[in-house]
Amino acid sequence: MTQTTENPDDVIRAEHISKRFGPVQALRDINLRVARGEILGLIGDNGAGKSTLIKILTGFHQPDSGRLLFEGNETRFKSVVHARSLGIETVFQDLALVPDLPVYLNLHLNKELVHRPLPFLRRAEMKRRARESLDRIGINIPSVTAEVGSLSGGQRQAIAVARSVHSDAKLLLLDEPLAAMGAKEGGQILRLLDRLKQQGDLAIILIAHNYSQVVDVCDRVNLLQHGEITFDRPSKDTSVEELLSLVHAEYRLPPASGD
Incomplete structure (x- = not known):
């Protein structure tokens, strides 16, 4: 079990979080924190509890015990919509983009700008804002009118x-x-994450299996094993070899007798 220390810049803190599904203890006494401008690498083998933890941090599941603090305030995320309204966003592997729509409409998906009282799309304004958003974080997309599928x-x-x-x-x-x-x-994508980190406004949790990328881009690494965070250390103080050793240690067979 790891313990977290108080940091006024913490965007999210999880303290003593546990979650059970029937007979399965998915999480046990989780302590985790991420500060503004920090990238936390969350690693662990399949079934370690990463998905359950992420779903709790995004309001999809409620913890059985423990508490969550968001920007210093104890908070109960009532739903995914509630968590998003507070500023918690998730990018899953399927991306949830619409291939046939242009870039600017994907950026405004479910948040389209419309004229009032007539509900016509404010396309010119959405294109302008899309271009500004992409340029601000250094994403090189030649045209915001290009279809995402292309x-x-x-x-x-x-x-x-x-x-x-x-x-x-x-x-x-x-x-x-x-x-x-x-x-x-x-x-x-790694360069994009580095730019976001340098801007210092965002806290990021990166789930990845490529430990070399985790060590390169993340500020800290947390290892989740059997529902517990067993390792919390600055990336500069660890190595890919150490992480691999920790993750796979439990699968090593003991030496045969007589050797």
């Missing part, structure tokens, strides 16, 4: 991140954003 995987991932930032996110959770990407596209 873009590369890295560009689509970047647009999904931009949409969350465009929504005034304070906490961004990224679920395997580099999965199935080549080195060039993955590098684009």
Whole structure:
């Protein structure tokens, strides 16, 4: 079990969080924190409890015990919609983009600007805001009128991140954003994350299986094993080899007798 220390810049703090599903103890006594301008790498093998923890942080599940503090205030996330209204955004692997729609409409999905009283779309204003949002975080998309389906995987991932930032996110959770990407596209997303970190306005939790990328881009690393965070350390003080050793130690067979 790890203990967290108080930090006035913490955007989210989870203290002694537990969650059970019937006979399965998914999480037990979780302590986690992420500060503004920080990227936390969350790693762990399949079934360790990462998905359950993320769903609690985004209001999809309620914890059985413990408490959550958002920007210093104890908060109960009543739903995903409630969590989003506070500034908690998640980018899942499926991205939730509409391929046939242009970039600017994807950035405003479910938050379209309309004229009043006639409900006509304010297309020119949405294009302008989309261009500003992309330029502000350094995403190179030649035209905001291009259909999302025509873009590369890295560009689509970047647009999904931009949409969350465009929504005034304070906490961004990224679920395997580099999965199935080549080195060039993955590098684009890593540079985007670095730019967001340098701006200092956003707290980010990055779930990833590529420990080299975690060590390179994250400020701290948390290892989740069997529903507990067993490792919390600055990335600069650890290595890929150490993380691999910790994750896979439980699967090593003991030496055969007589050896």
